[in-house]
Amino acid sequence: MKEVYLKVLPMVFVILVIPFLVYLSSTKKEIPVFDENNVQKKVNEILNSNQDKELVTNESYDKFIYLAFHKEKEDTHYVIDAKTGEETTLLNYIKEEKREDFFHKVSELLHLKYPKFIADFLSGEEKISDVELKENELILYYNKDGLNPMVEEELFLHVNYNEVKEDLDFTLSLDSEYENENGYHYDKTKKTVALTFDDGPNGEKTNRILKALEENKAHATFFMVGNRMEYGKDTILNVLNKGCEIGSHSYNHKNMKRMKLKDIISGEEKTHEIYKSITGKDLLYTRPPYGSINNQIKESLNTIFVNWNIDTEDWLHRDKDKIIEAVLKDIDDGDIILMHDSYETTVEAVEELLPILYAKGYQVVSVTELANLKGITLENHSMYYFLKEV
Numbered sequence: 001m002k003e004v005y006l007k008v009l010p011m012v013f014v015i016l017v018i019p020f021l022v023y024l025s026s027t028k029k030e031i032p033v034f035d036e037n038n039v040q041k042k043v044n045e046i047l048n049s050n051q052d053k054e055l056v057t058n059e060s061y062d063k064f065i066y067l068a069f070h071k072e073k074e075d076t077h078y079v080i081d082a083k084t085g086e087e088t089t090l091l092n093y094i095k096e097e098k099r100e101d102f103f104h105k106v107s108e109l110l111h112l113k114y115p116k117f118i119a120d121f122l123s124g125e126e127k128i129s130d131v132e133l134k135e136n137e138l139i140l141y142y143n144k145d146g147l148n149p150m151v152e153e154e155l156f157l158h159v160n161y162n163e164v165k166e167d168l169d170f171t172l173s174l175d176s177e178y179e180n181e182n183g184y185h186y187d188k189t190k191k192t193v194a195l196t197f198d199d200g201p202n203g204e205k206t207n208r209i210l211k212a213l214e215e216n217k218a219h220a221t222f223f224m225v226g227n228r229m230e231y232g233k234d235t236i237l238n239v240l241n242k243g244c245e246i247g248s249h250s251y252n253h254k255n256m257k258r259m260k261l262k263d264i265i266s267g268e269e270k271t272h273e274i275y276k277s278i279t280g281k282d283l284l285y286t287r288p289p290y291g292s293i294n295n296q297i298k299e300s301l302n303t304i305f306v307n308w309n310i311d312t313e314d315w316l317h318r319d320k321d322k323i324i325e326a327v328l329k330d331i332d333d334g335d336i337i338l339m340h341d342s343y344e345t346t347v348e349a350v351e352e353l354l355p356i357l358y359a360k361g362y363q364v365v366s367v368t369e370l371a372n373l374k375g376i377t378l379e380n381h382s383m384y385y386f387l388k389e390v
């Protein structure tokens with residue numbers, strides 16, 4: 001009897017006690033280390049140290065407590081983990097398996113808002129310096145150290161909560177009407193210049209300039225020569241597709257002052273007809289070849305004339321650095337810049353110059369956009385060299 005007892009006891013131990021011990025140890029792991037004292041202590045500590053500020057938010061979410069304060073122009077906020085009572089960041093509440101998805105969406109929004117050189121630089125978690133929680137959105141703030149060229153403005157992105165809620169480990173109740181930052185906008189309060197290119201269309205070179213413009217949230221006006229248009233239909237349509245615009249640069253690039261008036265008029269008519277047959281649209285402006293014009297021609301043509309006040313002399317120097325220097329040395333709000341989309345060096349200059357202008361706080365637009373931003377109504381028979389608010 002005793003032997004049997006001795007045999008059964010270890011079996012009871014194996015069958016009942018060990019599973020029970022395993023069960024105990026596993027449930028113990030799942031019990032959260034929930035330290036209410038620590039959490040409350042931390043909240044009080046933060047409330048105390050911010051007494052001179054207005055408490056704007058004191059919200060408990062499933063996994064954290066969010067406190068926000070306001071004082072004059074300064075906003076501060078704190079994220080406190082609801083388990084540990086430690087200060088943390090909202091980036092720690094993105095679902096692990098959704099992190100890639102989340103940062104992919106953020107990168108797409110960055111590319112809608114900023115030029116490519118900035119959006120490429122900021123895409124990635126490590127450039128985010130802070131995340132703020134607002135009613136319907138997260139605001140990501142960025143560290144721009146190392147960005148070349150360095151931009152003057154603060155870099156941040158509003159992300160609609162609805163768009164990323166699947167990726168987040170917390171829930172907000174919010175306004176369904178709210179929309180994302182939906183891309184780039186030209187801003188009336190910013191310094192603005194119009195960029196213009198003469199003598200096209202020039203196929204590959206024009207298209208590369210369009211690509212550089214697109215990557216830098218910029219537009220331009222292209223003054224094209226009538227007798228070249230038939231050979232550059234695709235380029236012309238590409239210019240319009242990219243949000244840029246086209247004006248006349250005469251039919252055959254002759255100096256109008258040395259032409260008979262009737263030949264000037266018929267040349268302009270021919271150019272307009274060709275352009276209309278390709279695009280279905282009207283040409284907006286005329287830039288006389290060499291900028292050369294007199295009052296009689298101005299009175300005779302029913303169009304708006306646009307020249308320039310910054311001449312890069314790109315056709316003369318064919319030197320990328322000189323073109324960039326010519327723009328940067330005199331540039332000012334409201335200027336109209338002259339280049340030619342005929343030269344490799346001009347294409348390279350544009351690619352390098354646009355990020356620099358952005359960094360210096362300039363937006364680069366077409367003539368029409370510049371006039372609109374400056375509130376100037378352009379009139380037929382008038383010549384414009386720049387467009388500045390009066």
Ligand SMILES: [Zn+2]
Pocket residue numbers: 198199249253289290
């Ligand atoms: Zn020209």
